[in-house]
Every structure is written in structure tokens, then in C-alpha cells.
Amino acid sequence: MAVIRYAGRSFSVMEGESALEALLAADDEIPNHCRSGVCQSCVMQLVAGKIDPRAQKGLKDSWQAQGLFLACQCYPDQDLEIRLPAADRMRVGCLVTGHDKLSGGIVRLRLRPQSLFDYHPGQYVTLWRDSALGRNYSLASVPLLDGDELEFHIKRFSNGRLSSWLCDCVNIGDRIELQGPGGYCFYTGGDAGQDLLLAGTGTGLAPLYGILRDALQRGHTGQIHLYHGAVNADGLYLHEALQGLVATHQNLHYHPCALTKSPGRCNDIRVEDLDQLLRCERSGLQGWKVYLCGPDEFVKKQRRHCFLAGAGLKDIYADAFIDYSQSS
């Protein structure tokens, strides 16, 4: 008989009983639905111990890397400690170490956490102004390249309370709090020769920039196609930095595109809608891994397109943004 530690209590698991059944038998409210490994509503996270790989069958690589598993498919044969995902994320105090304006009105914010902070490039954290106002932002930094500094790309919305504060009021030397990380849109290694499609609009580039640099520094050898769309060329705010990466990595292909032509700007910028461009140029995605970041509508459309173009659902990672300008 194995014992599960969960939420400060111990639960005995009988032979042939799943972790979910053991927790539910003790009246604990664990989300669940199908109880047959299909709906994934019973996802939990391993803290200590070892689970049978069958409990992770069908989960994305990045979920598995975080120790997530299906409680209804987990039949423990040894003692485990488990929790609900993200149940214990604490706020971490950070020092503002960088605050500079990029093109397109984007601010690059750099923070140094005051305590140990582990994350995968491309995950998101919640940045807090005070106890009540917080918003999610994606991590563009890479621990092995950027040390203990975290990088965020902030677009200022005219009526966005947090984005205005981050862009206009925060200064180097200030202290702010973050909470996280969360999300499963990150590079997991695995097959280094697999082709990658990274596509995003606006500051959807932030997580993609982290994922891209993480893949490159970990020696990814497959072809990597990065598509970045913006309203105009100014919105392609890391154009030169990305061209620099292309110059040093033969397997990287950068496809910037804008909805409107900007006189005097580089002629390698396509004047086209990103959604249309991807439909035309990426019609065969069998065996590819795909990362989609940007507004919810863009992500939904492209997830469907990429699936129809042959990418497996398990290989499509997405980070959809909510437009806070409508609510704050």
C-alpha cells in the first residue's frame, strides 16, 4: 500500500486504486470528469517520488517536463507527494534593472528576482502593481544567456492600468513583485532535428524570442522558421536583433511582415497579413513542432490551420493573450 501526501495530509492508496480515487474517497475536491485519461481535467503535479510513465501518456512534452500527470491514470506503487498545478506559487520581490524603449512603443523591462526563481523561457508570470492589480507577461529571457535577469516586452495600452504604470511610472531601482511561472509554451529539447514553426503578432514575440534563443543555445539543428507580424514596420521591434541571429545560425529563417508599408524601412519586410502568409507558406507541417503566441483570435485560427496542415495537436503549443485594454 502506497501513501500520497497532498495538501499537508496523507492518503492511503489500495492496490488497484488510482490516485484520483484515493483522494476522492477522502472527500477531497480534485477536478475530474472522464476518469479514463481522455479529458485531462484531473491533471496534478508531482512534488516528490516517481510515477509510472503511463500516467503521463498523451500529455505534451512541456507538461511532462513539469511533472504533470493524470491522477485518474496514476496507480502509485510507491509513496508520492503531489499537488494541484501552481497551488503554491508565492510572490517574489524583484529589483527593476532595465527599462528601455524599443520601437513601436514597446518597453523592454528587466527585473532581477531577490530570491531563487526557476523558469522556462516562454512561460509567463503575473506582475503585480499592488495587492489587487496584476497582469500576465511572458518571459523573453533565457537563464543560460541572461543570467538572473528576467526580460519582458510591455506594450502600453492607453487605458491599460498596469501597462501604463509599467511603461510610464516604473524606474530602474524600483521594486515590484511577480508570481509564477506558469504555462507550458516552452522548448523542451527532445528531437533536436525537428523543424519548428514560431509565429506571433505584436508582443507575442516575447515568448517566441525566449523559446527561439533557448532552442539555439541548446543546439537545435532542425529548421526554425520565425514569423512576426505587426501593424507597421515599427512594431517589428526586434528586427535588427533577429537579423543578427539569422546571420549566425544557418537553420534560422526570420519572416517579418506588416499590414502597412513603411517608407524608408527595410525592404525585407513583407506587406501582408500574417494569418494569410502562414496559410500560403506553411501548408505542410507534418512532423513539425509549432509555437503560436498573440491575441486569442490569431492563436485560435492558426491552431486550426496548423492542425489541418498536418501538425499533431500534441505538437502545437500556444500562448494566447487577453486584450486588457478593454478591461483596465
Ligand code: FES
Ligand atoms: S478525469 Fe479525465 S483524464 Fe482524468
